[in-house]
Amino acid sequence: MIPIPSKLEGTEFHLYKLEQELKSLGYSIGGGWEYDHGYFDYEIDSEVGYQFLRVPFQAVDGQLDSQGTSVRLGRPFLLSHKYQRGLDDNVHVDNATASFDQFSEPVDPDASFPKKYIDLGKDLVKELEAVLIRD
Template sequence: MIELSSKITGTTFKLFKLEQELKPLGYVIGGNWDYDHGSFDYKIANEVGYHFLRIPFEAVDGQLDSEGATVELGTPFLLTHKYQVGLDDNVHVGNVNASFNQFSEPEDPDATVPTKYVDMGKSLIIDLEERLLH
């Protein structure tokens, strides 16, 4: 994980407004959200794992599933999940277990972020700052 300094850190927005701004750019609300916190994730690549720019947020007024919730953005960071290779090899039709266990746990949920994605993450942050702060 690599934190990226940004002018958006500590800013507040209506969650609905953020969704309208970020979803068209390719950001999604990550599956790890709860009623008081969550994140917007941008998948940079899926080369030898998944590489994300994550923008965490916390509810400061209301709960995330309520209308009009206001959130404060945290420090953005780059994250790499390296997944196990070969778990889907030799899967046979009729393998009932495969239909229930199709998603493997990460081999390394906090793998080293490749250098080439650090520059891309910094560029994405600049684009976000321009979009959200101007």
């Protein structure tokens, strides 16, 4: 994980409007969100595992699944997930758990981040600052 200091840290937005703005830039709400916090993810690459720019957010008022909720952004960071290969190769149609177990756990959820993408991650954060922080 590589933290990227940003002017976005501590800024507040209505979640719905923020999500619409970020979706148009290629971000999605990452899996594993809770009722009080979550992440916007931008997939940088999937060459060996997955490399993301992740922007954390925390509910300020209400829960994330409530209408009109505001969120506060945290420090963006770069993250690599390296997944096990071959776990999905032998899924049988009659296997009752196949629909639940088809996705593997990361071999290394904090895998080293490829240096060639660090500057791209910093540029993506600058783009977010330009789009979201209007002076």
